[in-house]
Each structure stands twice: as structure tokens, then as C-alpha cells.
Amino acid sequence: MATEYFLRMGDGQKIFMTKEDILADIESGCADAADLGDIPTLSEDEMDHMLDIITAPGRIVGVEPGLEVPVTHDIGAIRIDGDQGNSGVGIPASRLVGSMVHERAFGADTMELGHIDYSFKPVKPVISQECQTMESCQQNMVIPMLYGAMPNMGLYYTPDGPFENPGDLMKAFKISEAQDSIQHAGDHGIRDMVWIMQKLQKVGSDGVNFDTIGAAGDGDVYASLNAIEQLRKEFPNMYINAGMAGELVLGMHGDLEYDGTRLAGLWPHEQVLLAEKAGANTFGPVCNTNTSKTTAWNLGRSVTFTKAAVKASNIPCHADMGMGVGGIPMLETPPIDAVTRASKAIVEIAGVDGI
Amino acid sequence: MPISHIMASGMTGMRAAGDLVARMQFSKNMRLGEAKDFVAKKLGVSNADLSDEFVMREIREELDIGVITSVPGCAKGIAAKMNIEKLLGIDINCCDTFRNTIA
Numbered sequence: 470m471a472t473e474y475f476l477r478m479g480d481g482q483k484i485f486m487t488k489e490d491i492l493a494d495i496e497s498g499c500a501d502a503a504d505l506g507d508i509p510t511l512s513e514d515e516m517d518h519m520l521d522i523i524t525a526p527g528r529i530v531g532v533e534p535g536l537e538v539p540v541t542h543d544i545g546a547i548r549i550d551g552d553q554g555n556s557g558v559g560i561p562a563s564r565l566v567g568s569m570v571h572e573r574a575f576g577a578d579t580m581e582l583g584h585i586d587y588s589f590k591p592v593k594p595v596i597s598q599e600c601q602t603m604e605s606c607q608q609n610m611v612i613p614m615l616y617g618a619m620p621n622m623g624l625y626y627t628p629d630g631p632f633e634n635p636g637d638l639m640k641a642f643k644i645s646e647a648q649d650s651i652q653h654a655g656d657h658g659i660r661d662m663v664w665i666m667q668k669l670q671k672v673g674s675d676g677v678n679f680d681t682i683g684a685a686g687d688g689d690v691y692a693s694l695n696a697i698e699q700l701r702k703e704f705p706n707m708y709i710n711a712g713m714a715g716e717l718v719l720g721m722h723g724d725l726e727y728d729g730t731r732l733a734g735l736w737p738h739e740q741v742l743l744a745e746k747a748g749a750n751t752f753g754p755v756c757n758t759n760t761s762k763t764t765a766w767n768l769g770r771s772v773t774f775t776k777a778a779v780k781a782s783n784i785p786c787h788a789d790m791g792m793g794v795g796g797i798p799m800l801e802t803p804p805i806d807a808v809t810r811a812s813k814a815i816v817e818i819a820g821v822d823g824i
Numbered sequence: 825m826p827i828s829h830i831m832a833s834g835m836t837g838m839r840a841a842g843d844l845v846a847r848m849q850f851s852k853n854m855r856l857g858e859a860k861d862f863v864a865k866k867l868g869v870s871n872a873d874l875s876d877e878f879v880m881r882e883i884r885e886e887l888d889i890g891v892i893t894s895v896p897g898c899a900k901g902i903a904a905k906m907n908i909e910k911l912l913g914i915d916i917n918c919c920d921t922f923r924n925t926i927a
């Protein structure tokens with residue numbers, strides 16, 4: 470009987486497969502990314518290396534000493550005091566305490582402050598509170614401390630925001646009205662994101678992490694890139710990370726452009742060029758996990774997309790490796806075996822500058 | 825999950841020199857190799873030493889750039905970051921803000 474190795478499905482369930490079947494899944498995941506993105510697939514050696522990582526006997530694996538990378542953080546201290554909706558563990562602690570726990574107890578390389586909703590729009594009414602907390606964090610902490618939030622253009626549409634919901638308009642075949650609504654929401658979002666970060670920079674923030682750019686499609690990307698451009702002009706030394714929501718920019722509008730490039734349909738190796746042009750210091754490529762496929766398939770796909778982005782980029786790439794992205798299972802408590810294997814593969818095969 | 829990443833691949837922040845390498849990536853757009861080379865040269869260590877807690881513990885205390893444990897008298901917060909500014913030759917926003925406050 471052939472030896473079987475344990476690995477995971479994209480939803481985290483433990484499964485057993487032979488080496489041959491795992492390699493076939495890696496090849497299939499790589500081929501899917503290469504086909505979609507029109508990018509090179511991984512070499513035979515790289516796929517073999519991934520196979521070795523997945524089938525390593527230990528529960529936990531790690532990169533070769535000397536190959537370590539900085540690990541940046543999203544969601545901030547909400548991970549400590551937040552509720553299930555934010556993957557929080559509900560420990561009553563201030564955000565300063567949570568941030569210092571990340572710095573002093575977890576060994577985080579950078580940290581960020583985030584609002585409990587973790588979107589830019591709801592920060593506006595509580596901006597003074599955010600500034601006060603940022604000041605306290607900066608006074609007490611040593612590692613780089615950014616402000617993190619999601620552009621989340623969805624909050625600008627009815628029933629949550631002032632602009633008519635483009636989904637409802639499209640259902641009524643009002644396409645140009647839907648496009649206008651997306652454009653207006655984007656322009657509103659740019660204004661809000663710039664205003665919020667102007668306030669936070671004045672109290673000493675190291676910079677900003679735009680988290681899940683593109684979650685609401687190309688309008689979200691349009692707003693984020695323009696906000697980055699404006700902030701870079703005003704704050705030349707500000708740290709700016711542009712982290713994406715998915716491997717493909719969805720064309721909710723379809724015609725929006727940044728600097729002459731259509732945003733809809735861009736893949737990570739194309740997205741990074743625009744982030745760089747807008748003025749980001751670091752870029753976070755993303756590949757979403759398919760829960761119906763194995764982690765071998767998902768990791769092959771993720772590393773292929775990420776490697777192409779790293780190669781195309783002139784700025785550091787910090788791959789997004791949270792729950793449900795980067796080959797990591799879509800689960801609030803992703804198994805440590807799967808996380809460490811994805812971590813090692815993205816560093817050693819994709820060659821990322823950070824996570 | 826973040827702890828899993830830190831243990832598998834991270835530079836472990838102030839336990840070693842991860843915060844310094846990250847600062848060079850953010851402040852000067854340096855890719856990983858360039859940022860590690862730059863920080864290693866400033867500290868007079870090898871690139872591999874940047875993730876070595878044994879090597880970095882003593883260096884961080886000597887340079888007073890913030891240590892992971894609570895050592896009475898060692899620079900903390902903005903004081904440590906002002907020493908990092910001098911070491912790396914960069915401006916850190918909160919240090920500028922602090923200087924403007926006391927000027």
C-alpha cells in the first residue's frame with residue numbers, strides 16, 4: 470500500500486494523500502494560476518520543493534535559518550480584544566496593551582492600530598479617539614506602528630451609505646447609473662481616507678496599511694490608489710502598504726482606470742505596478758483559498774501568482790497570508806501545520822520580502 | 825495564526841532585528857536582501873545574525889534601541905526610536921512630532 474501523507478482541504482479538514490496525488494494537485498494549482506494570469510508556472514524543482522514542504526514529517530516547519538522575513542500585521546489589536554466577527558479572542562484589553570503584547574510577547578516585526586469596524590468610513594466620527602490611541606502607542610512602542618483599515622467602498626452604498634447601490638441599479642439594467650454611483654463612492658472614499666490619515670500623521674503615525682483593496686471591485690482600487698497618490702505627495706516619508714483583497718480585480722464598474730490602465734481584470738503582477746506608481750512602499754499580493762480544493766492545490770496556485778508579482782515588483786512584497794488566503798485554510802483557527810507550510814513555501818519559493 | 829507565521833518565517837521583531845529591517849523596507853522601499861544588508865552593515869553583524877536573538881540581545885542593549893524584556897533604565901518608546909533614527913539615518917514621524925512638541 471502506498472504511503473500517505475496528511476495535509477488539509479481548503480476548509481481545514483485533515484486528509485491523507487499519496488505523494489503522487491499531492492504533486493498532481495500542486496501542478497494543477499500552478500497551472501490554473503499560470504493560465505489565468507498568463508504567467509510562468511513553477512519549475513519542476515520548485516514544485517518538488519513544495520512537495521517536500523507539504524510532506525515534511527514534523528507538525529511545524531520553518532524557513533532555513535537566514536531566510537527569515539519581516540512579518541507585518543493587519544487587523545491590529547482587534548485580534549486580542551475583538552469578537553468572532555473580527556477573528557478576535559475577546560480578551561478585555563486596550564488597543565495599546567494589545568499592540569504591546571504583539572511587540573513584546575509575540576515578536577511582531579511591525580504592528581498597526583485599527584478601529585473595531587476596521588473600515589475607514591466609520592473612523593471619521595471617532596477620529597480624535599483614534600489619534601489619542603495612536604499617540605499613546607507611538608509613545609510606548611518601538612516597532613513600526615501603522616494605522617490599518619479597509620477602504621470598503623461597500624459602506625458608501627445604500628442602505629449603509631449615501632450612494633445608490635450599484636448592484637440594485639444593475640439588476641434594473643441601469644448600467645451607466647451604477648457606474649456613476651461607483652465613481653461617486655470612490656471619490657468620496659478618497660476624500661475620507663486622505664482626511665483620516667492627515668489627522669493620524671499629525672500625531673506621529675508611521676503610516677497606513679490599506680487592507681483588502683479591491684474588496685468592492687475596481688471602484689475600491691480606484692479610490693485606494695488615488696488616496697495613496699495624494700498621501701504620498703503630502704507625506705513623502707509616510708509608510709504605505711497596499712494590501713489586496715483578491716488575486717483578481719473585479720470589474721464592478723468596468724471602465725475605471727488609474728494612470729491610463731484599466732483596473733478591472735488585473736492580476737497581482739499587474740496590480741503591484743500600479744501600487745508602486747501611486748507611491749506605496751510595500752505591496753501585499755493575495756490569492757484566495759478554494760475551500761473545495763486541497764492545500765497542495767491552493768498553495769501551488771498562490772505561490773505561482775505571488776512569485777510573478779514579486780518578480781514584476783520594484784518595491785517589497787509582503788504576501789497576504791491570513792485565514793483563507795495564500796494557501797492557508799479558510800478557517801478562524803487555521804491549523805498550525807498548514808500555516809507554517811504555507812509560510813515556508815511563500816518565502817522559499819515565491820521569494821517574498823515579507824508576510 | 826500570526827504567531828505561527830512569526831515562528832516559521834518571521835524575524836521576531838525586537839527579539840532580534842526584525843523591526844529595523846522592516847523600517848528600511850518601509851522608509852526606503854528596500855527589497856529584503858538590500859534591507860538586511862543595510863541593517864547588518866550598520867550593526868556590524870552578518871545577515872543571519874539579524875534573526876539571532878543571542879547576538880541581537882546584547883547589541884540592542886548596547887545601542888539602547890529597545891530590548892524585548894523590561895530592563896530598568898533602558899530606552900523605551902520614543903527614546904528608543906530616536907536612537908534607531910541615529911543608527912539607521914532615517915527620520916521617524918513620531919520622533920519629529922515629539923521634537924516639535926518640546927521645541
